[in-house]
Amino acid sequence: MPVRRPPSTPALAVALASAALLLSACTADEPSASTAAVSARPEVVTADVPMRTLLDDVARGVTLPAEPQRVMVLNEELLDATLMLGIEPVGISLGRDQPTAAAYLQDRKPDLTYLVNAGLPDAPDVGAVLTAEPDLVLAGDATTPEVLAGLEAIAPTYVARVDGSEWTATLRSVAEALSREDRAATWLGGYEWRTQQVRQQIADAGNAGRSVALVLWTAEGPVVLDETSFAARVAASVGLAPPGRTGGAPGAVVPVSAIPVSDRLIVFARDALGADGDALEAAMASAEVRALPAVAAGNVSVVDGSAWATRGGPAAAHLVLDDLLAAFGA
The missing domain is CATH 3.40.50.1980 (Nitrogenase molybdenum iron protein domain)
Incomplete structure (x- = not known):
């Protein structure tokens, strides 16, 4: 099992600066700051962490850990899939129109209360995401380009399409990002x-x-x-x-x-x-x-x-x- 190397102090400082630039851009409506956030992404240490590149659901090439260890999940549907796949996230977002994680998930797993919460699912607090120190972020396809740029400045960010009419496809997509395809196939068979x-x-x-x-x-x-x-x-x-x-x-x-x-x-x-x-x-x-x-x-x-x-x-x-x-x- 690969061991995640903690970010170096300089890298963390750069990430903090990137997040600050993004938040400034959202306030002042300056697209150039978002571009700066992406270009300032800290160098990823991969010497002892196997990496792979996938196409996410919006056709972006994402280089991410082969076996993510610290996953931030910014969408309730993606959180449902992540929990079923046996992954304990380091941070989450609120449920849609709810003051906590989605209530049906919160009821089944009360300790979601104690995780880093980044707020609204499609407009998360990028600074909160940074504090969780994820090695992978899962985001829904309604995430804006500006927010996505800030997330990418912190960690590889995989965007999954969330569509109620094709919800099992979302599950398969999350499973691919988390290297849990076999578990998803088993669950789908049982369902x-x-x-x-x-x-x-x-x-x-x-x-x-x-x-x-x-x-x-x-x-x-x-x-x-x-x-x-x-x-x-x-x-x-x-x-x-x-x-x-x-x-x-x-x-x-x-x-x-x-x-x-x-x-x-x-x-x-x-x-x-x-x-x-x-x-x-x-x-x-x-x-x-x-x-x-x-x-x-x-x-x-x-x-x-x-x-x-x-x-x-x-x-x-x-x-x-x-x-x-x-x-x-x-």
Whole structure:
């Protein structure tokens, strides 16, 4: 197992200067500072650390450790994959619209609280990343070029595409960056087996082909997830169908009256303890929501939105399967 050589004092000083230049650029809107940050990247000591070069998901050549030892993960979907692959990160970002790491991951692994937290997933605090001294940074494809330049000034940065409709491809990409392809293949095989088991249980309960509307509740109102979302893809994989009509453009808030009629309504808020959760609680008590056909018939489930609203990951997928089985498998 290769041993990571700690950065030399001069190299760390250069990295600090690079991060400072980047932060200055973000404030003063001076692209030249970002360029300076990249050119000032400290020299990587590779004498005793085997390295390899990969193309990441945005076609960038990235030279990174063959077996990374200190991984910083700046996206909740990538964190889900990283944890399943058996890697303990040195730092993370917040969950989307949440005050901690994604709640479903935080609940399963409370010690995430004690890791370096770089803040927002697509706009992390570069200085916080520096303090974690990573030898590899995993970032999502929504990371801006300016932030990416600052991250590259600290450590090799691999960008993974995060797409709810192709979430297993994201898992495979992260596994390649972490040299854990075999573990990912094993997990995917087990997940496929469980999917078939849940599909059969739902069919045995007479619920194959039932329609389900998935609604993310925000402080501004409901958003109907379309069939390309991660959760909808999982539902389809176990034999459930989308509602007969959509509730508007993907991601758009719609009136309650536009929530599609379906055999079952599944609702969730990304942050159950925040403003979105409060809005959902109030909505479920309102006459308008209680008059929806599925709700009036008692065919409604309130589930963990931190998992259902994510764009996909191993732990999230199993939680969605659990909830679908509870709703349709009995």
